Amino acid sequence: MEKFTTVSGVAAPMPLVNIDTDMIIPKQFLKTIKRTGLGANLFDEMRFNRDGTEVEDFVLNKPAYRDAEILVAGDNFGCGSSREHAPWALGDFGIKVVISTSFADIFYNNCFKNGILPVVLPKEAVDVLMEDAERGSNARITVDLENQTVSATDGTEFKFEVDEFKKHCLLNGLDDIGLTLQKAASIDSFEAGYSARAPWV
Amino acid sequence: MSAPKTLYDKIWDAHVAHEAEDGTCLLYIDRHLVHEVTSPQAFEGLRMAGRTVRAPEKTIAVPDHNVPTTLDRANAETMTEDSRIQVEALDTNAKEFGLHYYPVSDVRQGIVHIVGPEQGWTLPGMTVVCGDSHTATHGAFGALAHGIGTSEVEHVLATQTLIQKKSKNMKVEITGSLRPGVTAKDITMCVIGETGTAGGTGYVIEYCGQAIRELSMEGRMTVCNMAIEGGARAGLIAPDETTFEYCKGRPHAPKGAQWEMAVESWKELYTDEGAHFDKIITIKGEDIAPSVTWGTSPEDVLPITATVPNPEDFQGGKVEAVRRSLDYMGLKPGMKLSDVEIDTVFIGSCTNGRIEDLRAAAEVLKGKKIKDGMRAMVVPGSGLVRAQAEEEGLAQIFIDAGFEWRMAGCSMCLAMNPDQLSEGERCASTSNRNFEGRQGYKGRTHLLSPAMAAAAAVTGKLTDIRDFA
Ligand code: SF4
Numbered sequence: 001m002e003k004f005t006t007v008s009g010v011a012a013p014m015p016l017v018n019i020d021t022d023m024i025i026p027k028q029f030l031k032t033i034k035r036t037g038l039g040a041n042l043f044d045e046m047r048f049n050r051d052g053t054e055v056e057d058f059v060l061n062k063p064a065y066r067d068a069e070i071l072v073a074g075d076n077f078g079c080g081s082s083r084e085h086a087p088w089a090l091g092d093f094g095i096k097v098v099i100s101t102s103f104a105d106i107f108y109n110n111c112f113k114n115g116i117l118p119v120v121l122p123k124e125a126v127d128v129l130m131e132d133a134e135r136g137s138n139a140r141i142t143v144d145l146e147n148q149t150v151s152a153t154d155g156t157e158f159k160f161e162v163d164e165f166k167k168h169c170l171l172n173g174l175d176d177i178g179l180t181l182q183k184a185a186s187i188d189s190f191e192a193g194y195s196a197r198a199p200w201v
Numbered sequence: 202m203s204a205p206k207t208l209y210d211k212i213w214d215a216h217v218a219h220e221a222e223d224g225t226c227l228l229y230i231d232r233h234l235v236h237e238v239t240s241p242q243a244f245e246g247l248r249m250a251g252r253t254v255r256a257p258e259k260t261i262a263v264p265d266h267n268v269p270t271t272l273d274r275a276n277a278e279t280m281t282e283d284s285r286i287q288v289e290a291l292d293t294n295a296k297e298f299g300l301h302y303y304p305v306s307d308v309r310q311g312i313v314h315i316v317g318p319e320q321g322w323t324l325p326g327m328t329v330v331c332g333d334s335h336t337a338t339h340g341a342f343g344a345l346a347h348g349i350g351t352s353e354v355e356h357v358l359a360t361q362t363l364i365q366k367k368s369k370n371m372k373v374e375i376t377g378s379l380r381p382g383v384t385a386k387d388i389t390m391c392v393i394g395e396t397g398t399a400g401g402t403g404y405v406i407e408y409c410g411q412a413i414r415e416l417s418m419e420g421r422m423t424v425c426n427m428a429i430e431g432g433a434r435a436g437l438i439a440p441d442e443t444t445f446e447y448c449k450g451r452p453h454a455p456k457g458a459q460w461e462m463a464v465e466s467w468k469e470l471y472t473d474e475g476a477h478f479d480k481i482i483t484i485k486g487e488d489i490a491p492s493v494t495w496g497t498s499p500e501d502v503l504p505i506t507a508t509v510p511n512p513e514d515f516q517g518g519k520v521e522a523v524r525r526s527l528d529y530m531g532l533k534p535g536m537k538l539s540d541v542e543i544d545t546v547f548i549g550s551c552t553n554g555r556i557e558d559l560r561a562a563a564e565v566l567k568g569k570k571i572k573d574g575m576r577a578m579v580v581p582g583s584g585l586v587r588a589q590a591e592e593e594g595l596a597q598i599f600i601d602a603g604f605e606w607r608m609a610g611c612s613m614c615l616a617m618n619p620d621q622l623s624e625g626e627r628c629a630s631t632s633n634r635n636f637e638g639r640q641g642y643k644g645r646t647h648l649l650s651p652a653m654a655a656a657a658a659v660t661g662k663l664t665d666i667r668d669f670a
Contacts, residue, residue, distance in 0.1 A: 016525070017518040018398060018498050022636040027617045031267065031283035033241035033290050035351075045638050074518040076399040079432065080636060081615075082334040083239065084350035102399050105434050106334060106348050113352035163366065165225045176352070177252070180227060180360045183219050187362055190218035190229055200455035200463050201231045201259075201327065 002115050003173035007096045008142040011070035012059045013133035019073055020080035021107065025089040038085055039092030060093075064136030070097045070143065072126065072133045077118075078107025087114040097143045099150065101126050112166045113176065117145060125150070125158040145171060205473035207370045208439050209405045212345040212470070216328050218362055227362040231327040231344075234313045235262040235300065235354065237291040238617070239332030243355035244294040254298040255361040261322055262295040263303040264288045265312045266617050270580050270607040274305065284618065298358075311583025311609040314338040314551040318422065319583055321451025325440035325467040330357055335551050335633065336435075337428040341421035342448070343440035343470045345405070348429060368434045369479040371404040372472075375412035377486040382667040384561070385420030386553060386631070386650035388412065388484075389427040390492045394502040395482060401433030404480065407472060408438050412486035418447040419557035426552045427633050430499040439471045491666050493538055494635045494648040496526035501635070505653070505665045509536045529637055530645050531625065538663050541647070545628040546577040546658040547640070548651055549607075550614035553631035554582025556589050558651040563595040565655035565669065571603040572661035578605040578620070580612040604658070616640045629657040 029041045047058045054061045060068065071090075077100040078086060087110045090098070098111070099119045111118045121129070132139040132152050139153040145167060150158045169176065180187075195201065206214070219227040233256075240262075247253065254260060267284040268274065280288070288305065295302035301322075303310045309320065314335055317323040329339040329346040332354040339346035349363065357363055373392055392408075393400075406428050413424065421438050428436025445464055448454045455463045490504035501523075503510070511534040512523040527534065532541065548554075548562050559581065571577050579599050581587035587609055590596050596606050613620040614632040622628055622644025631654050635646040647663060656664040 015518060015521070017522045020636045022634070022639050026638055027615050030238050030617065031281075031287055033245070033287060035242050045642065050642070074522075076402070076432070079398055080334065080634065082332055082348040082350055084242075084352060102402060104399070104432060105402060106350060110350035110352065113350065163225075164223050165221065176364055177250070177356050177359050180356065180362060180364065183227060186219040187227065187229070187360060191361075194229065198326070198463070198466065200324070200459045
């Protein structure tokens, strides 16, 4: 996994609440056995007409936001299914950060496994950033994981919380499985005791 | 004496294989369920890293999301190329890694969350994961069941553990009894209406109270199934005699002395008196009405007697969302929900595709016909549910009423196979999500209980089951 440190760029505003995983990547694109290439269909049903042409006023189709690396979204982003295709699609499109007041749990976790940083901020902060984002390429937002800050264009800084372990993995591009396998001895000894206690498992 | 614990605390504590200083735990996983859509990349990842499946005997694979549900599905041509590749990949992976496997040709095949409990894989006190958000279903047994992403699927395959931090505890108590016509589906939708789709975020919910106790295992699974629609990490119901009765004699449930030993330990699985909950919600069972959704989020739910709401009655970002969803749903504020005409009825899914659900729907349909021009289908949750329904004569009731009687799978719950709504088509569905496009591009979904879905098929409108005779 690529290391994540700082992202500074244009942010696309998506002020809708409850943007669900079916919107992020509709199910017809889940029939792949690969992790790559999903960016082409990110937000497919909002982004494209049925004939494949672009929906002109969809945010990521506007010239200012075509290369956006940050999304600022309404409450409860990523609710719905557990499909990791959602962060795969976002990442493949080039989104590295999603900012919202809240995220659905599974989506939130899935982001970290794919080098994407979901940032939770209070409503007032998200409102400021949303306004910034609406100014298109005139505004840049900076997200600094090390210092856990998001800076609006005028320099206003917002501090965000992130789990230490998740931060560590993201900063260093670490693979969870490798880390867990280092603890194989703990798992072995747990398993031994456990199967004595609950042999039917 | 140690501090009183919640049911969640007890299951959690029994599965911590390693705890780091910051509280990050390796939670040992007892059952890993796998389906064709969220697993191919995980197996691929294992292969690329030269890793193997740590506990294949605890890993169960079944194709469900993509499979056709038409009677001629044995014919591979009924499947699109990309679906076929996914199902074949599962086939190969299950065999290569030695997993328990229920292929499409096996009568036990079905929706992963129905097959697990049916085969006795899911038992009280276990940790259960699956690359699917509705894994919450298994919480009905007093099992801690999480939906996980594909990277986590790979992690569990390789290590039989999940990296987790403990969630908060929420208690949802449904007091008293339900009124006639009100079902488990109405309970779970009512709770989401109360908490909102983000209300459970960061929590594990324990459902309790008399109305929950009075539910069958099928009903309890329906309740826990939609815990995820309320944003919760998992839903739980403490096991009791109803649970033990359901588990007893299942193919993979313990037998003999081990059964006795298991039941003894399962009897400890309850929340201790005085245990701490971070949030408590209480709903009176008698206040719950037969419910339907009107919008494109499961929290957009109202009693069938209500009218379509006005966007202006909402606050914040929700105003715009409601406007958008009413536009999408083709509904006007003030319209009576019981006047909404529908085109299609779907009975099935891991929410309501079990035998009890089919019984409830068949009861309504007995001796009746669906409205002219209505498209209606029943998709049993598993091949065994289907077989049982045929034995009980339910299948014939559905067929006589004009329903299509399908093979098992997810089908129109998420419309990944050819069972889809067309643009503007309006569906009364017993599934769990009414998101835009969920059941087909621009399709419109109203979630409701099996009995209400059956009634709607007959009248052609959303119908109050209490007025239906
Ligand atoms: S029936 Fe629907 S909700 Fe359940 S597993 Fe299948 S697609 Fe998911």
